[in-house]
Amino acid sequence: MNDKRILNLGCGNTSYGTDRIDMYKTSTTTKVCNLEQRLPFDDNTFDEVYCRCVLEHIRNIGLLVDEMYRIMKPGAKLYMRTDYAGYLPLYIFSSHEHNKALEVQYPEGKGYGHDLGEDAHYHLFVESHLERLFKKFSTRRYTYIYGGRNKILSWLMKNLPKKLGAVHIELDAIK
Numbered sequence: 001m002n003d004k005r006i007l008n009l010g011c012g013n014t015s016y017g018t019d020r021i022d023m024y025k026t027s028t029t030t031k032v033c034n035l036e037q038r039l040p041f042d043d044n045t046f047d048e049v050y051c052r053c054v055l056e057h058i059r060n061i062g063l064l065v066d067e068m069y070r071i072m073k074p075g076a077k078l079y080m081r082t083d084y085a086g087y088l089p090l091y092i093f094s095s096h097e098h099n100k101a102l103e104v105q106y107p108e109g110k111g112y113g114h115d116l117g118e119d120a121h122y123h124l125f126v127e128s129h130l131e132r133l134f135k136k137f138s139t140r141r142y143t144y145i146y147g148g149r150n151k152i153l154s155w156l157m158k159n160l161p162k163k164l165g166a167v168h169i170e171l172d173a174i175k
Contacts (some may be wrong), residue, residue: 004047010035010054015061017050036060041071047149053168055082056121065133069175078137078173085124088157088164130171131170137173144169 009148010019015028020102022029022097031038049068058064061110127142134140144166148154 005045006048007046009049009051009068010021010057011124012050012053017048018045035064036064039067039071043070044073045071047065047073048079049102051078051080053081053083055080055125059122061123061133061157067127069136072175074175076175078134078171078175080130080134080171080173081145081168082123082125082130083121084163084166084169085126085129086164087167088160111143126170127169130169134171134173137175139174141172143172144170 005016006017008020009016011017011020011022011026011028013026013028014020014103015065019030019041020028021031021033021035023032023035026034027075031040035054049072058130072078130142144163145153145168146158146165147167148157159165
């Protein structure tokens with residue numbers, strides 16, 4: 001029997017994990033709580049924390065990172081994905097301006113049950129930001145994610161210098 005506890009932090013509509021928390025109730029949420037306050041779990045509870053596309057929505061990111069560390073067991077794994085601040089289209093095209101991107105993504109004005117404007121992005125990150133935020137973790141590995149449906153454009157974005165074509169940055173870390 002596998003007793004591994006996995007926290008999906010900011011789960012949205014995904015069903016990954018044994019405990020799935022978000023600030024809003026969804027079809028897969030097991031607990032609703034404010035991610036900008038102390039998390040309702042004991043110290044050293046989780047074997048893994050999964051946090052995909054959440055950190056950029058949090059105002060007090062330092063508190064959330066400290067809380068993730070607190071509730072993770074020693075040796076626990078963290079997977080985190082967030083928006084990459086170096087993504088060139090954010091600076092070139094007005095349709096890709098960070099919060100306007102939500103209007104394109106959710107043209108009907110709803111994203112995971114949020115009203116338009118409530119699901120704001122407050123932060124963008126580069127690797128050095130994440131290094132400082134997650135410095136307590138013993139091991140950290142970064143991966144850059146490139147998106148797009150057009151294969152030629154995707155190839156071009158991957159070959160831009162300084163990872164300027166990366167949409168997201170992922171962190172795999174060990175406590």
